[in-house]
Amino acid sequence: xxxxxxxxxxxxxxxxxxxxxxxxxxxxxxxxxxxxxxxxxxxxxxxxxxxxxxxxxxxxxxxxxxxxxxxxxxxxxxxxxxxxxxxxxxxxxxxxxxxxxxxxxxxxxxxxxxxxxxxxxxx
Numbered sequence: 001x002x003x004x005x006x007x008x009x010x011x012x013x014x015x016x017x018x019x020x021x022x023x024x025x026x027x028x029x030x031x032x033x034x035x036x037x038x039x040x041x042x043x044x045x046x047x048x049x050x051x052x053x054x055x056x057x058x059x060x061x062x063x064x065x066x067x068x069x070x071x072x073x074x075x076x077x078x079x080x081x082x083x084x085x086x087x088x089x090x091x092x093x094x095x096x097x098x099x100x101x102x103x104x105x106x107x108x109x110x111x112x113x114x115x116x117x118x119x120x121x122x123x
Contacts, residue, residue: 001026002025002026002112003026003114004024004096004097004098004113005025005096005114006117007020007021007023007117008021009094009117009118010118011120011121011122012119012121014086014087014121014122015086016086016121017082017083017084017085019081020082021078021080022078022081023076023077023078024078024098029053029077030054031053031100032053032098033051033052033098033099033101034051034052034072034079034096034098035047035048035049035051035097035098035105035110036050036070036081036095036097037095038092038093038095039092039093039095043092046061047061047105047106048060048068048081048094049081050070050104050105051079053072058071059105061105064083067083067084068081068082068083068084069084079096086119088123090121091119093116093117093118093119094116094117094119095116096113096114097110097112098110098111
């Protein structure tokens, strides 16, 4: 079956970096957009970044532009999120997701989800 498995989260000090990875399996994703979302306790799940699988076009939330970089490795079937200059407000559970079709920035438009990986940024 289709599966997304995230890894790479952890505890880091403000200003630090992490590399989140999402291993995608179970189908080909040529016509898909892959997204990263995050959710902090008591808050709604919010868009972070997305990338089209075939063309590699990227999209970012304003809050992470210039600090986060999304990429995909087609040969490894992974989607990566390099997160730099982390701030305490970046603390959240980060989820990898997929939708068939064009980019959308609402979590409601994505129908394949991983279990998430926790990122905690200390001040």
